[in-house]
Amino acid sequence: MKLLEVFKDFKVRVKGASFHSKYEADYLVIPKSNPKTVTLEDLNKYIENLQRRYPDRDFYLRITHVNGKQYHIITRKTWKKLPDGTKKRVYDRIPIYINLEEQKFYVPETYVRKQYGLTCYIIMRTLGTLGVAEVKYAGISRRKRS
Numbered sequence: 001m002k003l004l005e006v007f008k009d010f011k012v013r014v015k016g017a018s019f020h021s022k023y024e025a026d027y028l029v030i031p032k033s034n035p036k037t038v039t040l041e042d043l044n045k046y047i048e049n050l051q052r053r054y055p056d057r058d059f060y061l062r063i064t065h066v067n068g069k070q071y072h073i074i075t076r077k078t079w080k081k082l083p084d085g086t087k088k089r090v091y092d093r094i095p096i097y098i099n100l101e102e103q104k105f106y107v108p109e110t111y112v113r114k115q116y117g118l119t120c121y122i123i124m125r126t127l128g129t130l131g132v133a134e135v136k137y138a139g140i141s142r143r144k145r146s
Contacts, residue, residue, distance in 0.1 A: 003106035026138040036131030
């Protein structure tokens with residue numbers, strides 16, 4: 001599995017609305033000039049908040065090793081059990097790998113390639129909440145069709 005470093009290996013672009021939703025606007029997610037140092041306690045609080053707000057989505061924090069480095073992963077369960085007992089695969093989960101020693105954030109390359117928009121949105125929300133990223137207006141992309 002190849003991990004891409006957020007902010008270094010790809011640009012985090014998010015589409016949004018501007019001028020009362022008449023135009024599509026581009027926003028860049030950039031690292032803060034004085035980012036907060038993320039700790040394990042911060043990650044645990046973030047996961048608890050996600051679990052409280054979205055109890056049906058099964059968010060959790062786990063630890064793994066990739067190429068000799070330890071990563072904490074914010075993710076969701078891959079399978080969801082339906083009320084009738086069958087399992088359904090969850091496609092809208094984006095795992096974020098966090099190296100607490102180096103304070104770097106990674107996403108698997110396949111997610112960036114296949115679900116770029118969702119990946120960028122999840123990165124924006126997660127890293128913004130953790131206090132390490134901010135959103136910068138990048139301009140109007142085109143007029144929305146009505």
